Amino acid sequence: MPNTQDILAGLNAAQQEAVQTVEGPVLVLAGPGSGKTRVLTHRVAYLVREYGVPPWQIMAVTFTNKAAREMKERLYRLLGTEYRKLTIGTFHAICARILRREAEAAHISPQYVIYDSGDQQSLVRRAIRDLDLDDKRYRPRSILSRISRAKNELLTPADLPAGTYREEVIRRIYERYQHLLAENNALDFDDLLMKTVQLFHRNDAVRAKYQRRYPFILVDEWQDTNMAQYELVKLLAGAQANLFVVGDEDQSIYAFRGADYRNVARFRQDYPQARVILLERNYRSTQVILDAANAIIARNTHRHPKRLFTPQEGGPPIVIREAYDEREEGELVVAEIRRLVEQGKARAGDCAVMYRTNAQSRPIEDAFVQAGMPYKLVGATRFYERKEIKDVLAYLRLIHNPYDGIGLARIINVPPRAIGKKTVGGLNRWAAELGVPVYAALQMLAEAEQSGEPLQHPFGPRAKRSLLNFAALLDELIRAQQQLNLLELLDLVLERSGYKAYIRDGSPEGESRWENILELRTAARDFADLPPESALTAFLEEVALVSDVDNLDETTDAPTLLTLHAAKGLEFPVVFIVGLEEELLPHARSMDDPEQMEEERRLCYVGVTRAKERLYLFYTFRRTLYGESAVRIPSRFLEDIPSHLVQDRVENKAPRRTPWDSGFPGRHRAASVPFSPQRRTTNSLSPQFQTGDQVQHDVFGRGTVIESRMVGGDEQVTVAFAGVGVKRLVASLAPMRRLPD
DNA sequence: AAGTTTCTACTTTTT
DNA sequence: GTAGAAACTT
Numbered sequence: 103m104p105n106t107q108d109i110l111a112g113l114n115a116a117q118q119e120a121v122q123t124v125e126g127p128v129l130v131l132a133g134p135g136s137g138k139t140r141v142l143t144h145r146v147a148y149l150v151r152e153y154g155v156p157p158w159q160i161m162a163v164t165f166t167n168k169a170a171r172e173m174k175e176r177l178y179r180l181l182g183t184e185y186r187k188l189t190i191g192t193f194h195a196i197c198a199r200i201l202r203r204e205a206e207a208a209h210i211s212p213q214y215v216i217y218d219s220g221d222q223q224s225l226v227r228r229a230i231r232d233l234d235l236d237d238k239r240y241r242p243r244s245i246l247s248r249i250s251r252a253k254n255e256l257l258t259p260a261d262l263p264a265g266t267y268r269e270e271v272i273r274r275i276y277e278r279y280q281h282l283l284a285e286n287n288a289l290d291f292d293d294l295l296m297k298t299v300q301l302f303h304r305n306d307a308v309r310a311k312y313q314r315r316y317p318f319i320l321v322d323e324w325q326d327t328n329m330a331q332y333e334l335v336k337l338l339a340g341a342q343a344n345l346f347v348v349g350d351e352d353q354s355i356y357a358f359r360g361a362d363y364r365n366v367a368r369f370r371q372d373y374p375q376a377r378v379i380l381l382e383r384n385y386r387s388t389q390v391i392l393d394a395a396n397a398i399i400a401r402n403t404h405r406h407p408k409r410l411f412t413p414q415e416g417g418p419p420i421v422i423r424e425a426y427d428e429r430e431e432g433e434l435v436v437a438e439i440r441r442l443v444e445q446g447k448a449r450a451g452d453c454a455v456m457y458r459t460n461a462q463s464r465p466i467e468d469a470f471v472q473a474g475m476p477y478k479l480v481g482a483t484r485f486y487e488r489k490e491i492k493d494v495l496a497y498l499r500l501i502h503n504p505y506d507g508i509g510l511a512r513i514i515n516v517p518p519r520a521i522g523k524k525t526v527g528g529l530n531r532w533a534a535e536l537g538v539p540v541y542a543a544l545q546m547l548a549e550a551e552q553s554g555e556p557l558q559h560p561f562g563p564r565a566k567r568s569l570l571n572f573a574a575l576l577d578e579l580i581r582a583q584q585q586l587n588l589l590e591l592l593d594l595v596l597e598r599s600g601y602k603a604y605i606r607d608g609s610p611e612g613e614s615r616w617e618n619i620l621e622l623r624t625a626a627r628d629f630a631d632l633p634p635e636s637a638l639t640a641f642l643e644e645v646a647l648v649s650d651v652d653n654l655d656e657t658t659d660a661p662t663l664l665t666l667h668a669a670k671g672l673e674f675p676v677v678f679i680v681g682l683e684e685e686l687l688p689h690a691r692s693m694d695d696p697e698q699m700e701e702e703r704r705l706c707y708v709g710v711t712r713a714k715e716r717l718y719l720f721y722t723f724r725r726t727l728y729g730e731s732a733v734r735i736p737s738r739f740l741e742d743i744p745s746h747l748v749q750d751r752v753e754n755k756a757p758r759r760t761p762w763d764s765g766f767p768g769r770h771r772a773a774s775v776p777f778s779p780q781r782r783t784t785n786s787l788s789p790q791f792q793t794g795d796q797v798q799h800d801v802f803g804r805g806t807v808i809e810s811r812m813v814g815g816d817e818q819v820t821v822a823f824a825g826v827g828v829k830r831l832v833a834s835l836a837p838m839r840r841l842p843d
Numbered sequence: 844a845a846g847t848t849t850c851t852a853c854t855t856t857t858t
Numbered sequence: 859g860t861a862g863a864a865a866c867t868t
Binding site for chain 3: 461726727728729730
């Protein structure tokens with residue numbers, strides 16, 4: 103086991119100071135790659151080993167499960183199994199646990215379920231409809247973000263301004279929304295924080311209990327905290343305030359979620375006695391990359407100046423390059439990765455491609471697919487957002503808490519069991535009239551049926567039968583919960599609900615959905631040994647609070663594609679940032695607000711500082727966005743990079759194409775177009791297929807061409823395939839040939 | 844009740 | 859261009 107010497111060994115002076123300043127508030131301003139995780143973990147180890155703090159008195163808070171896991175792993179290496187006594191977790195997970203334990207004092211049911219953003223949106227929509235409002239004037243999305251912002255600032259409906267009619271309406275929707283949450287025994291993400299803060303405010307005994315329990319608190323990514331989180335930490339730290347926070351204003355990129363980098367400055371005001379430690383020495387990137395990063399971020403005004411440095415002078419110059427369009431951009435990325443790998447300069451897995459919006463991944467993926475090169479995609483459709491996963495989880499959620507109306511609405515007719523819109527609407531209205539949750543209404547229906555007592559209800563005999571069957575299914579599953587472990591329960595759900603048969607319809611998509619469910623089953627296996635009731639609670643909590651960036655697979659040697667946001671906290675030897683264009687990075691939505699513009703700049707800074715050795719910055723001459731192709735302007739951020747850091751531009755050899763010869767996409771430089779056996783060369787502007795042609799497709803079989811037209815240089819063919827249906831294909835990509843007449 | 848067409852909006856998204 | 863929801867058919 104490491105002793106004190108080892109704990110401090112290899113740390114620079116600033117890092118050592120941070121580790122050893124044990125008492126009172128400490129603010130560490132840590133630039134990218136400055137070893138902040140190291141400081142955090144070594145400080146914990148130091149507290150335990152050298153300062154004799156019992157591990158269970160230490161709480162370390164992170165934003166992501168991944169960061170929490172990483173911290174645990176490192177602390178296992180430093181402390182051995184003692185690390186288990188530490189409280190390490192995300193804000194949300196820690197709050198969820200406190201609320202479960204203190205449910206009574208917090209005035210909530212210990213059986214509460216956690217609503218994710220999809221559930222939240224359904225609930226807001228319901229609230230808007232309950233109030234007979236027009237959801238075109240009051241868009242659920244924007245209302246939800248207002249509600250969320252309010253909660254992040256610890257504002258209840260009553261605290262909200264109601265100066266205008268619109269504000270008044272939003273306030274009422276918020277009120278109704280909270281009412282619905284309570285009715286469903288549910289908390290949303292924001293509630294986890296807000297209810298905990300309220301609990302600590304209201305209940306001195308509970309607050310004192312947790313203050314005593316955790317005299318040492320450490321918080322990572324301080325610049326990403328919102329009001330509620332700041333307040334929570336302040337309440338937990340109490341007057342003693344052995345509070346250690348690490349952050350970097352320059353890496354604050356979550357303002358849109360309520361994060362407020364000014365919490366860094368606020369900390370200095372609230373704790374004027376705080377020790378402030380600056381970590382500027384960078385252990386990640388070459389000086390070339392750091393100089394570029396410094397130049398980009400220096401233009402932000404709302405920051406404390408900080409200058410990253412490294413003893414590693416020099417490094418390969420930054421490559422800035424223009425592609426003709428998004429398609430060529432993808433090809434250039436793939437070609438360059440291939441070149442680096444072939445020349446032994448990097449492994450494929452060392453490379454990352456970053457972009458501002460998820461929509462940009464498409465053409466990049468296409469390029470990888472055409473080159474036959476594997477890649478890893480982060481984000482996009484997240485595992486727990488997949489329909490089949492949410493459906494199955496809804497069943498489990500209902501078993502746990504049958505009053506969860508959103509879950510019930512989700513699966514009452516999935517798989518189809520003859521309970522249509524009309525019946526569902528009638529059921530909801532009926533339950534509302536009776537003033538009971540939907541599940542209770544179903545039970546009343548079932549009881550009346552059994553006892554033969556008359557009961558006023560709006561259903562026809564068929565609808566009633568369907569509802570009774572569904573109620574019986576639910577009750578069977580709820581009863582089964584006691585005898586079965588989580589795995590058996592899940593299997594029973596899949597069988598008895600008919601979901602398994604419903605999903606496995608023989609189609610390849612069905613199989614892949616089923617595989618996702620099997621993956622969920624694997625996740626459930628970890629909980630199978632726990633006692634049935636707590637297993638379900640724990641499992642649902644875990645899946646509600648886990649995102650799947652957490653499951654980024656690090657073993658496969660393939661490039662990673664991800665948004666700039668998802669890249670935070672990661673590092674790669676080779677980084678490509680694509681789409682460095684005005685209106686994309688910086689994004690069009692941020693153009694007229696200087697605050698948001700600064701955030702765009704920070705986002706760019708975060709991307710650049712992910713690179714260890716090589717950095718490529720790409721933009722296009724023209725790009726198709728929302729189906730509209732337009733000429734682009736290179737990003738203003740590119741102008742901020744001193745030219746001596748940039749490799750001399752290699753001009754495209756092909757003649758500069760002009761925006762108006764749109765039928766001639768710039769992808770004819772043979773070298774950059776990887777050979778693909780199924781690719782048909784389309785260098786003519788004339789279509790290869792015409793209406794009535796008979797074709798043979800490798801997957802869909804024989805078909806007849808219905809229509810063919812040129813769309814931006816691609817031939818788009820609509821074909822009716824026998825027994826398959828009508829498909830729209832791109833002639834140059836589809837494995838399809840014309841049959842002789 | 845289920846399938847089909849039309850409308851609409853569209854960053855980022857740690858939990 | 860496209861996904862998701864609502865409106866409209868069958």
